Amino acid sequence: MRSNVKVMYFFLIAVLLIASFPCIPVAAATKTATVNATSLNVRTEPSSSSKQIGSLKKGSNVTVFNVEKGWANISFQDRKAWVSSAYLKENGTNSPSKPSLTKENTAKTAKVTATSLNVRSGAGTQYKAIGSLKNGTIVSIVKEEGNWTSITYGSMKGWVSSAYLLNQNRTAPTTPKPSATNPVNSGKWGRVTATYLNFRSAGNLSSPIIGSLKYDTSVQVVSESGSWLYIQTTDGKKGWVSSQYISIQTGGAPIVTNPKPATKPPVVPPSSVSKKVVIMSDGVNIRQGPSTAYLIVGHVNQGDEFAYLQSKNDWVQIKLPSGKSAWVAGWLVVVQQSASPNSPSTPKPTLGGLKGKRIVIDPGHGGNDPGTSGKSSGTQEASMTLMSARLLATQLSNAGAKVILTRSDNTYISLNKRVEISHFADAFVSLHYNSATDKSATGLLTFYYGQKDLKLANSVNTGLVQANTGLKGGNVRYGNFHVLRENKQPAVLVELGFLSNPFDELTVKSNSFQTKAATGITAGLAQYFQ
Template sequence: MKRLMVCILVITLLSGISQGVKASDNDVYTVGTSSLNIRNAPHINAPVIGSLQRGSVIQVDEKKYGWAKILYDGRTGWIASTYLYESSSNEAPETSYQKSNDGKIYVAGSHVRIRTGPGTDYKVIKIANQGDAYQVLDRKGQWVHIQVNSTQTGWIAGWLVSDSSQSRSSAVTRTSVSKSSSQTSNSLRGKNIVIDAGHGGIDPGTIGYNGSLEKNHTLATTSRLASLLKEKGANVILTRSSDRYLSLNRRVVISSSYNTDAFVSIHYNSSPAQLSHGVETYYYAGDADKSLAANILRNVTSQTGFQSNGVRFGDFYVLRENPKLAVLVELGYISNPSEESNIQSETYQIRAANGIVQGLSDYFSS
């Protein structure tokens, strides 16, 4: 008992040593998640004293242990710094829309979800397409309250709309022009593609027949994939570029923080049945997501020679909660000793990455 008390005392004294970083007057941040709890101490089990909504701008007094100290309602509060963006940072989701002269906004992205509330936690009630126009009712943080129809209202992400009808006319132009080989080869130029290497850090993902880790395979694939996409002129955003843990919510936040044209989550599969093999792609909702998944699957199986297991519905968080065009790719079974061996080769990694790039290219040129 005495030893336990001594250990507790030592830990308490050590935790009292300041390892925080005092913030300057310029440390202003934006909340990048739908709802961020404010606690009375920098600990996950500390009592919640309030919350901040996405888009809230706050002054941070100090940072330590992954927490940020703020002044809330006249008292000290602590929030998880993982969900904060510097207001001057390019990572912060920006709401650049303003009401147009007719009080409307126009959808600037493809397959944009309209929800019952201002955040990705709310239910999807409608899918909007590029050029669709809606009357603006209100605004909350990074979200716009709109009139969906004569009897229903909804919320749409502010970074996916424009105050100009230009997006509508450009959509019409795009559908009226026939596809050419030059369009196909340049279809990725200027596109913002978020590549998500599944798992990482303390989360190894699945473990292969010979002990290889999924998190290492996904990172290797995304590295090659990023290089190929950049060669095609795409703007590439990686959710992680090293072996580090990233929550599912954080991955979606990253996708939501950019004017993302497509989000692709990379994974490798596993099954108790060692003979399970092949590639499959997943989507959550909508014809656009399903079409992208089909294009990627066709090209990956063509490039790698692996069996196609089809395009499937997948109730995965990074798809379900993602307001952007999003798919998840399972590039083979590392529980199968034969596929695991192939997957670890440079040849397979290059072919798989080429297949994904071609799938994206085919989708955007169609």
Template sequence: MIRVFLVAAACCLAAVLGLPADAAPGAESPASANSASAAVSRYTVTADILNVRGEPSLTAPVIGKLKQGAVVEKLEESGEWFRVRAGELTGWAHSDYLQPADDGTVTGPDEDGLTDAAPPPSNPKAIGRGIRGTASRKPVETETADNAVRTGHVLGDAVRVRTGPGTDYEIEGHLNRGDRVSVIASEGEWYRIETESGLAGWIAAAYIGFRTDGEPAGDALRGRVIVVDPGHGGNDSGTIGTTYGTYEKTLNLSTALLLKRELELRGAVVVMTRAADEEKPSLQERVEIAARSGGDAFVSIHYNSAETKASGILTFYYSAGKDKPLAAAIEHRLAEGGLGLDSNGISFGNFHVVRENSLPAVLLELGFLTNERDEGLARTESYQLAAARAIAQGLEDYFASQEERS
């Protein structure tokens, strides 16, 4: 179990980042107070159930939950997170699931531990990407941004289509890699899709990619297929943090999903070797996914461990000819990205997913979970997002240099 004292964690994070104590997560500063008063301060929850966390991070402990339609007061923001207050509950919620409220009252938790509210607004929007969402047993009617229908394609084999946005819903059918779908709605981290054959249902968003055919060329990643491999999974937790008890598999997946989004924003198509916490493909299966993908590069995401107080980032390659240029490009961006951890450079690594891979491949260790400072940073969404952006930029640099040579 992860045990975190929120105030202490905030102060520790402030110390790690070299910030004054009042700049720690959860502490209001004059700047944040001014921005909050200048912006809309009341928001309505659009998700069925919205987790409220102790820190602005997906890996932070959940300290409460809000029901759809609950109206909260926004106190401050940090990136994509809002610090909100509803009755006696105060914590951090993701802004994707909050929309400005015109009326309503702030309400507190009821006896089931959830915050109740007035009837939910019509046409709630919950736009998100990822692989897991809270299951709901009531019909869901949501819309994509601007009511647009997007054409995507399936990134996996035998991908389940379900009757609702969650793994507890019944399976409606299956789709295979490359199948075309129309994405007509989203709910949390799931897409509602329809196929030309008439199959309709919900698919985890991580299994859907969006083609860039017909879009202007010019970006180095546009149209590139990148295989992203979140290490471990299922009953294989990987390293367990020695200070906060963080599971490596959880950080690998959350970082990989942020990387997926960064790559898609740059026009790439992303194939995930696993897209849910319970999945644990074998090392050989991960290599086979890469081979079938027709991809251009393979990136395996990990966090490290050591018996010493080792710290920092490591980038591994196997083949000097095939992999090392990619490793060098990504490492350069990680070193210059201002992540808060030093890069320890590139090194030869005899790892199966790199050694046996037909694609240019790297394995990244993005910090030591056996080091208190590394683990504290790695648990934050801001660190993971900075790492994801640096990796995406490194891939851009790599493909740009390949084009120059061709």
């Protein structure tokens, strides 16, 4: 009896000792993999925001339990942990019929083509840079939005410009996209209420303009984000537009697969209207009367066009598509002459060579660097270059070019950054206004640095001369400027007159000069590409 009690006593002690040891997971996986990243972060959960508990060196072998949504569950220091499956190379497996570790990522990886690519917290240059990626880096694509791509790289997650990514597998997209000839019909559609409406690569004002829509154009609404609509036209073009210029219609809208020429005549201003007003900035207030004391009745954006009614105290009255009128600050618009339908039209330069070309427009100075200023009325160079760049960008976009501005507001951008933005561009144009101690110095100048720039400089200069801006032109000069010297792409720097010269300063502030200068540079670029 006593011996039985003793046996029972030792049995209980053995059970307690076994229970006190930590439970070591049994390797239930049927495959192993090798780390192919220089250093691979190991995390507690399948997320780049989860806690990092260690790292694995290149060549390390790991046991893989399962893979889900781009993350591999592995054995790490006698416990289960998670790593990005994009950086694991599967070893031999006993289950060849199972999908490989990175199958879901093969159509979602891309290679960085820029020397140094900024990673931002959001889809736009206005968002903070949270890191950078070197040339040749392979990243995982999460999603694409306009000209921006959401990516992950190790523990880094953010947005980068799609222009500097080379998709590693375009043949197998994870999420099939509707083709241009087979658009998605969500049942919601609308008509453009602005005379001229820009549409952009993403739903914000800093995104590049990729096209324009005329008044009363029918569009399909694909999705919405805040005050922006992602729309598709009848010929398959897609982009983002401000929702305030789209009148949502009831009922289904026909989406034409192969659009035919319109049977009704285009909307044209009445013959009595001899001028039109072109808005030169985004988010411009329009008011009930000619001063800031009047109530705001709406907003207009860069490139919008309206019929001109009258001017008063530096304010311009415009006619809205609804038939009502409003006032806009005269220094934010360009008033252009509208040709009568019956009057002979002036031959326009052929701009076909611009279609699809990637052109970077660089408004000089900005932020804490205002540049030079006018001697007569204090005109600031930084403000003038931005105004000129916006007008030039609109004309180039209308001709089918893909335009990128190095800055879209009064922000300081370093010279290195301006050059970096131009990587893989077809042309780079930096806009400036000149100054000299000699007040008689006058006219336009176009600078180049290397042989690769000379043809572009000559073409732009010729376009400016033929535009008859009102300033003396015809000078092409060598210039040892950073944005030209360090630029690998064809690049020019254009000085649009001398602010130190009272005549030049007065001339460059006129609507006529700004319009003609933009037209001349556009024509010069078109000639260069042809």
